[in-house]
Amino acid sequence: MTKLWKKYILWFAQEHVDFRVAEFESIVNLFGLKFRHLSQQLLNPFWLVEFPSDEQALQYASRSIALRSIMELYAHGHKMPEFHEQLKTHVQTNGQQLEAFFKAETFKVTVETYNKHFSQKEKVAKIESMDYLPIEGDVNLKNPTVEWWYLEFYGLDPTAVPATADDIIFGRVLAQGQRHLIKELSLKTRKFIGNTSMDAQLSLLMANQAKVCDGDLVFDPFVGTGSLLVSAAKFGGYVLGSDIDFMMLHARCRPSRISQKVRDKDESIRANLKQYGCEQRYMDVLVADFSNPLWHNRISFDSIITDPPYGIREATEKVESKHNPKDVTRTADMVHYPSTSHYALPHLYRDLLDFAAKYLRLGGRLVCWFPFHREDYNEAILPQHTHLRLVANSEQILAGNTARRLLTYEKYLEYSEETAQQSPSEDAVETTDFRERYFNTNGALETRTVRRMRKAEQREQGRREMELRGKQPVDVRAQKCDLNKARFD
Numbered sequence: 001m002t003k004l005w006k007k008y009i010l011w012f013a014q015e016h017v018d019f020r021v022a023e024f025e026s027i028v029n030l031f032g033l034k035f036r037h038l039s040q041q042l043l044n045p046f047w048l049v050e051f052p053s054d055e056q057a058l059q060y061a062s063r064s065i066a067l068r069s070i071m072e073l074y075a076h077g078h079k080m081p082e083f084h085e086q087l088k089t090h091v092q093t094n095g096q097q098l099e100a101f102f103k104a105e106t107f108k109v110t111v112e113t114y115n116k117h118f119s120q121k122e123k124v125a126k127i128e129s130m131d132y133l134p135i136e137g138d139v140n141l142k143n144p145t146v147e148w149w150y151l152e153f154y155g156l157d158p159t160a161v162p163a164t165a166d167d168i169i170f171g172r173v174l175a176q177g178q179r180h181l182i183k184e185l186s187l188k189t190r191k192f193i194g195n196t197s198m199d200a201q202l203s204l205l206m207a208n209q210a211k212v213c214d215g216d217l218v219f220d221p222f223v224g225t226g227s228l229l230v231s232a233a234k235f236g237g238y239v240l241g242s243d244i245d246f247m248m249l250h251a252r253c254r255p256s257r258i259s260q261k262v263r264d265k266d267e268s269i270r271a272n273l274k275q276y277g278c279e280q281r282y283m284d285v286l287v288a289d290f291s292n293p294l295w296h297n298r299i300s301f302d303s304i305i306t307d308p309p310y311g312i313r314e315a316t317e318k319v320e321s322k323h324n325p326k327d328v329t330r331t332a333d334m335v336h337y338p339s340t341s342h343y344a345l346p347h348l349y350r351d352l353l354d355f356a357a358k359y360l361r362l363g364g365r366l367v368c369w370f371p372f373h374r375e376d377y378n379e380a381i382l383p384q385h386t387h388l389r390l391v392a393n394s395e396q397i398l399a400g401n402t403a404r405r406l407l408t409y410e411k412y413l414e415y416s417e418e419t420a421q422q423s424p425s426e427d428a429v430e431t432t433d434f435r436e437r438y439f440n441t442n443g444a445l446e447t448r449t450v451r452r453m454r455k456a457e458q459r460e461q462g463r464r465e466m467e468l469r470g471k472q473p474v475d476v477r478a479q480k481c482d483l484n485k486a487r488f489d
């Protein structure tokens with residue numbers, strides 16, 4: 001049976017390279033595809049692989065965001081004579097199967113180089129060097145019946161381009177990957193976005209990591225503007241989310257587009273899904289603090305996809321549940337503003353993994369970002385849970401010395417009272433809070449409380465100085481309340 005396997009070229013976009021292997025493994029796992037690697041250089045923009053059939057190869061292409069196109073391999077060589085020899089042999093030995101393509105009405109040959117520029121004249125010369133191919137149709141550059149690609153790869157280092165290509169490859173285009181979705185779901189044209197909306201490419205990669213498929217129930221507990229719901233719904237998931245920020249969930253927060261002064265009345269997460277034809281997949285979003293779970297024991301999610309707050313561009317806060325020893329002077333009709341406290345990231349991730357262990361179905365996946373300072377990185381700082389196995393871990397470098405990792409966990413142990421006993425203790429997750437580290441890279445560590453007190457002291461000082469100058473200090477809190485009210489009018 002092995003002889004029937006076919007060889008393919010996977011031609012990738014050279015972007016988010018660290019996510020490529022993880023995405024590939026997730027997709028083959030999702031569809032139960034069989035494959036064999038023929039090349040080991042996974043950082044190169046092309047891989048040579050074997051699939052048992054075109055159907056399996058096409059299934060992979062039907063989901064991949066990293067993939068530009070998939071081609072049926074005709075020839076691969078490291079030197080020109082070797083390449084042409086291989087191509088001639090392939091055409092001779094597979095004449096019958098290839099006949100229809102060579103006899104197609106119209107065709108196109110694309111010449112693509114990596115790490116070297118070819119002039120149009122050089123490209124034409126490359127095509128003419130294969131004049132032994134029995135092509136009969138006419139050239140059609142816009143809409144050809146058959147498309148072949150001729151690829152030359154000159155390594156990854158732009159400062160050390162070799163004189164001759166390392167790899168020369170030729171193949172027939174079978175299908176394109178799903179990169180068109182990046183443009184289709186672009187934040188530039190999305191109805192409702194915020195400062196921390198996840199870009200379309202990463203959102204789609206996350207949905208692939210989570211193996212979202214038709215009919216899945218997908219949850220984002222830090223939903224914000226719902227970018228992760230958009231990609232999950234695009235792959236057929238039924239989506240729901242929650243967020244602590246009432247104004248954000250009601251799309252009444254300050255607009256993040258420079259050109260926009262006030263938000264449109266019809267901005268919402270539902271409107272985003274409608275924009276992409278996925279409204280039927282929208283279940284709901286609710287205002288909720290993640291540290292106070294509200295879910296019924298019987299709910300079970302197929303996947304949880306989320307980007308928790310890092311405490312840099314948005315606060316990491318939770319609703320305070322401390323008992324107040326003072327006499328309660330409140331009456332039932334009084335408005336209640338619950339106090340909040342800092343939700344330290346180690347605790348947030350402990351809660352997130354606990355939540356996933358409890359509410360994911362067996363085999364379901366948690367896909368989440370984890371921010372860190374690059375100097376501190378080692379695998380021991382990654383959140384762990386006895387019920388979850390870390391199956392993928394890809395890095396995206398951010399500004400300064402910071403980065404974040406896209407972590408993919410799979411639930412492999414059913415959650416019960418007994419197994420829950422084995423969960424890690426609080427101490428096990430006590431690592432430095434990312435926010436503290438971010439704002440204290442050089443100097444001594446200033447805790448969040450100390451910084452708050454210092455800032456409050458500064459404000460008070462400013463207020464006193466204004467009064468001395470005979471000026472009335474502005475009530476910023478009242479101003480903010482008025483602004484918020486106005487956003488709902």
Ligand SMILES: C[S@@+](CC[C@H](N)C(=O)[O-])C[C@H]1O[C@@H](n2cnc3c(N)ncnc32)[C@H](O)[C@@H]1O
Pocket residue numbers: 194196197198221222223224225226227228242243244245248288289290291306307308309310314315316317318319343
């Ligand atoms: C990084 S943003 C998520 C952005 C989102 N992925 C999007 O595309 O818009 C993190 C979100 O977590 C929310 N958040 C912060 N603390 C929370 C808590 N305790 N419970 C629930 N949500 C919280 C913030 O309001 C913010 O919207």
